[in-house]
Amino acid sequence: MASSWAASDRLGVLRRYRDYLPITEATPLVCMGEGETPLVRSQRLEARLGCGPLYFKLESCNPTGSFKDRGMVVAVAKAIEEGQKAVLCASTGNTSAAAAAYAAHCDLRAHVLVPKGNIAQGKLAQAVAHGAQVIAVDGNFDQALSLARAITDKHPIALVNSLNPYRLEGQKTAAFEIIDHLGDTPNYLFIPVGNAGNITAYWRGFVEYQQRGKATKRPRMMGFQAEGAAPIVLGRPVEKPVTVATAIRIGNPASWKGAEAARDASGGVIEAVSDEEILTAYRLLAQEEGIFGEPASAASLAGLFKMSRQGLDFGNSTIVCIITGSGLKDPETAMAIPTEVREVPVELTAVEKAIGVA
Numbered sequence: 001m002a003s004s005w006a007a008s009d010r011l012g013v014l015r016r017y018r019d020y021l022p023i024t025e026a027t028p029l030v031c032m033g034e035g036e037t038p039l040v041r042s043q044r045l046e047a048r049l050g051c052g053p054l055y056f057k058l059e060s061c062n063p064t065g066s067f068k069d070r071g072m073v074v075a076v077a078k079a080i081e082e083g084q085k086a087v088l089c090a091s092t093g094n095t096s097a098a099a100a101a102y103a104a105h106c107d108l109r110a111h112v113l114v115p116k117g118n119i120a121q122g123k124l125a126q127a128v129a130h131g132a133q134v135i136a137v138d139g140n141f142d143q144a145l146s147l148a149r150a151i152t153d154k155h156p157i158a159l160v161n162s163l164n165p166y167r168l169e170g171q172k173t174a175a176f177e178i179i180d181h182l183g184d185t186p187n188y189l190f191i192p193v194g195n196a197g198n199i200t201a202y203w204r205g206f207v208e209y210q211q212r213g214k215a216t217k218r219p220r221m222m223g224f225q226a227e228g229a230a231p232i233v234l235g236r237p238v239e240k241p242v243t244v245a246t247a248i249r250i251g252n253p254a255s256w257k258g259a260e261a262a263r264d265a266s267g268g269v270i271e272a273v274s275d276e277e278i279l280t281a282y283r284l285l286a287q288e289e290g291i292f293g294e295p296a297s298a299a300s301l302a303g304l305f306k307m308s309r310q311g312l313d314f315g316n317s318t319i320v321c322i323i324t325g326s327g328l329k330d331p332e333t334a335m336a337i338p339t340e341v342r343e344v345p346v347e348l349t350a351v352e353k354a355i356g357v358a
């Protein structure tokens, strides 16, 4: 029964972590090669920060370029199992890209609600390319999510936002992979926070793996919101969230309580980083590590720099920063980095001169 879904040479999240997921005999083992993402050791920033081993988990290497694929594969498989024919989500872009791709792969219809004018071009391109119906809501993500809930409460369409419990089940597998790679839990996990599902899912994964005897300890969860969209830090919803990191431009996170529980149970923090700090980290990541994450992803590294500046000693600590999505999704932000593109005629000497070897 599962054979038609098992064409990939990679196991994917459903088969690799089958024993940890709500899978039944009737669940199709959908796989587009999600998961098994690289854990890359820092080459330069670790020394600059004076911290213990620093790793970047490249969730940007998932099939649609973000961590969303881990949860989407579970949500879509369960929707098929339940006989659904269509999926719907509200999204700042990555969830909609994943929903559109997995729906296309599984011959489901996808409807995606995105905040008008506030979604990175690459993400919109993905939804369009995969044939999803794109609906631009003249409001922000939080308003789009309210509409998504209302529609799916009323009509037989599967909601594939992280309110769908299968999403977080899939996303927790990233924590398993970190432990599988390192042999044990890191001391700190740095992660961007938007709708707060991912930090909730990671915490669940770390706790579960320890309970099953796969790890000896749990990490401190260090979550970072953008300063203009920091409801959990402020302790109240933000009506008009603003930040360059459009993925986390969220004022009333659905998993608010889960994020607070992860923070409190782990002895961690949820703090804010400014757009300037995010963009500095974004460039450092790209230019000193060779890792092109999208701006929201850089909030994790910006948070590490901030905590380090505030005097937290990471000297002997193993740290993992989650790079949640690919920089390719947001070319506008990359192209805003000041740079000079030299134009030359088709002449050897002109190129030599431009390079400085004339």
Ligand code: F0G
Binding pocket: 066, 068, 090, 091, 092, 093, 094, 095, 096, 192, 193, 194, 195, 196, 197, 198, 199, 247, 248, 294, 296, 297, 324, 325
């Ligand atoms: N990083 C990226 C690249 C994201 O796309 C998101 C969320 C987050 C971090 C934050 O994760 O919401 O679980 O706290 N993107 C959602 C979306 C909201 O619609 O694609 P979170």
